[in-house]
Amino acid sequence: MVITRDKVLEWIKRYADLLAENRDYLTQLDAAIGDADHGANMDRGFKAVLSKMPEIADKDIGTILKTVGMTLLATVGGAGGPLYGTLFLQAGMKTTGKMELTLEDWINALEAGITGVKNRGKAELGDKTMIDALVPAWNALKQAAENGSNLGEALDRCARAAEEGMKATIPLVARKGRASYLGERSAGHQDPGATSSYLMLRAAAEVWRDA
């Protein structure tokens, strides 16, 4: 049960599709407490990533993820660009030279990515950001692996925890990012970045489930 390079490429493709499908939904979430661009930004970035895929399809997973990160950095902009760019860059650093990932490799790569996001954005759990989806998701992944779950099960747990984390952002008052300018008015809305992070992990669960 390993994640092959092709599965990694498939995951990126699946995430890009999910972002395109959910573009308006993400934008709508961002309109409520932000500036109505998260969907367009992520979609623009992953469209650029897709156009880079042919060039990197025969590279190692580290190179692939770093290329995704660099592309996001140069095309997404806003808060999403540096954060997702960093996430993929750091995950790529952790997987340099690898042609496949074990569950453990993925746990380490994701951890590196999340750490990168934390360092860059300085958000804490509960600030109503993508961190609120990513951190519980990673915890669930790690826990599942420690409990001996197989890859598919662990990824499912991870995606479900991300979804819960995402929903749990609804009542929160934002303390980071653009939504924080709304103060109390930010409560009652789901965070767009937590939502795009959930989609990323859902895509992984869907595509890697029966790796």
Added chain:
Amino acid sequence: MVITRDKVLEWIKRYADLLAENRDYLTQLDAAIGDADHGANMDRGFKAVLSKMPEIADKDIGTILKTVGMTLLATVGGAGGPLYGTLFLQAGMKTTGKMELTLEDWINALEAGITGVKNRGKAELGDKTMIDALVPAWNALKQAAENGSNLGEALDRCARAAEEGMKATIPLVARKGRASYLGERSAGHQDPGATSSYLMLRAAAEVWRDA
């Protein structure tokens, strides 16, 4: 059967009231084919006239009408200001020194006023302007007098002809004033200036009917 100075003052007052009542109506007519200010302009002008009334209440009719004309010139602006200003000024010139008007005096005064409007605005019958209310009205007044009608009857005929002239502007395509810029689109709307002219003559009929 003469029109006393007090009746002239009453007429002006009545016209001012009618303009205030019909302010929004006139503005609405002007919005359709002009710039939505005729009601406000005329109302502003006659409010200024009213505030001058105490100063001129003991003057002759010529002075009163000239003062009305000067006040309109200085307060109405737009096309309405010079046109109504001229109408009252010219009517005032024709009635200098008079403390009362016979029907014939009024016919002559109104004729002078209308001639002033024509000279200033160069509109012809059928151009969709106040001329289309004023000229038929004056013709009816003159005709009634020639037919031996009494003052009240003649003034009624005059007001009714003004009303018909006003309504007859509806199908016309404007050739003068701001409505002319609309070309064919000006057809189907009643001219605001013809409407305010009708109100002026209706006020005369109401107030002088049983002079």
Added chain:
Amino acid sequence: MKKLINKPEDVVREELEGMALAHPDLIRVHFDPNYVVRVDAPVKGKVGVLSGGGSGHEPMHGGLVGIGMLDAACPGAVFTSPTPDQMLEATKAINGGAGVLHIVKNYTGDIMNFEMAADLARAEGIEVESVIIDDDVAVQDSLYTAGRRGVGSTVLAEKLCGAAAEQGRSLKEVADVCRKVKDWGRSMGMALTSCTVPHVGRPTFDLPEDEMEIGIGIHGEPGRTRMKLKPADEIVEMLMEPIIKDIPYKPGDEVLLFVNGMGGTPLIELYIVYRKAHQIATQHGLKVVRNLIGSYITSLEMAGTSITLLKMDEDMIKLWDAPVKTPGLRWGM
């Protein structure tokens, strides 16, 4: 009605008070009768340049008073020509002994009021010339109608005549510059939305979400035709083609291209309009030697644009480049 105003009847006075507080170095504002006048008026020996019209077109005209442009402006009520007494007082205030030019936009009201004012000023011994700007190609010209509206060229005429007067040219010479602008300038405009006249409180016309008005003026009046909303490039074509054909402008002509916002249109859109207008002008062989992009002759908060082309000769280019220092237009000083 969504506006940053207090009472509708106070709009013009309060706006003028704001201008007076903001620009005491450039202008003085006189109330009752209302006019905005250059702070050092009358400038001895210099031709005075006066314009005026209804309010609601800011910065035109009051915001274009200053060195190198208008000596005075008479603001009327919103969209209503000012009155002869205002114009007479302003004319007197700027008469430095060399006469006064009245730049009049071709509207019945403006013309009649300025005519009376010029008569009154002449009766007081002031030499007055009037030039009527009528550059709007959306309106068919005819001897039997009120003719064409005066729109965008007015701003350009005010700049060029102001510069000519500043150079010490005679009244006739300054008026000649104005007549050149009248002859060589053409405009056309369109609206995405209606404006709302303050004392009316609702939009002058209703325009569905997917429609626009082509051939509008600057008083919130409906245009010549209403049609479905189109991409900017097609709209610009609809404005540019009638303008270019009108004089017509000929290949090799040097022109000033003025893309104007109607008040509610942001600069980002005006540059998209400018892009296509410049391309079309170039395709027709015109050489865009100067331009102006911004909201200079507006219609309250109306969204939309107008385009003005003005054929330029060497003298006009020099006059355009001459220093100007007004609240609304400024360079070289």
Added chain:
Amino acid sequence: MKKLINKPEDVVREELEGMALAHPDLIRVHFDPNYVVRVDAPVKGKVGVLSGGGSGHEPMHGGLVGIGMLDAACPGAVFTSPTPDQMLEATKAINGGAGVLHIVKNYTGDIMNFEMAADLARAEGIEVESVIIDDDVAVQDSLYTAGRRGVGSTVLAEKLCGAAAEQGRSLKEVADVCRKVKDWGRSMGMALTSCTVPHVGRPTFDLPEDEMEIGIGIHGEPGRTRMKLKPADEIVEMLMEPIIKDIPYKPGDEVLLFVNGMGGTPLIELYIVYRKAHQIATQHGLKVVRNLIGSYITSLEMAGTSITLLKMDEDMIKLWDAPVKTPGLRWGM
């Protein structure tokens, strides 16, 4: 959606093309990555001044590039911070050997992208200082949040720093001017209408005909509170009081008063706002020594206004008065 645009995805590129066609004497526009740069950049020995941010705020920033103001500006997608590669390229393009100042508005995205760009530029041996403008008093400041937004002061910082750089001051000295603006400038804004982001196609928020948002930023985001529409004078009080109390400004302080339009608000309304803002400032004993009135930092076609107060000292007044020649702000040349 009523806009003068073609396809939503082409808005920024076409606007930049329009700017390039309009102002070849002042700026060059570089595409892929996108940045607007002063035509004579890099100016040898001069500190380069760079800013950037999402598009939709025109003329800020691209329209403020030129002599005496910005050396370059990086436009992002509408309301989206530009990316580090743009900023890096622009930084390199304007580095005349004396280093480059990054003027950054306090938004998470802008900060992170500028941070990365500064790191990259330093890695290439270019000295970079960054100053973060965070002047919006509508947002409560706190160490535990993203802090205050950067709004109107940014325009003023760009003018003053541009003038300081033009004088040949060092990077540290130019950055010191920026830090002074950061410390001495405060702003607050309000909206009468929402704007519509082109790719979204509908207003970011719904605002009933009789309501307004107080404490908005410049990205079409809702404000801190929504309330019934009020007369302009009351609105201005609601903006001015928190501003004045914040630093606080003290009687005798000399200030620059900047009344800004959000894009869909005409000048006539801005002067009504200015009138009251000036009165309130004066009542508090502040001396308005300079002002700026117009739509300089906009939010697409949003109707509304923001007010900025900046305490001025003698040096800042001189820097403000220094010549500037950009598409959007110009005097003295």
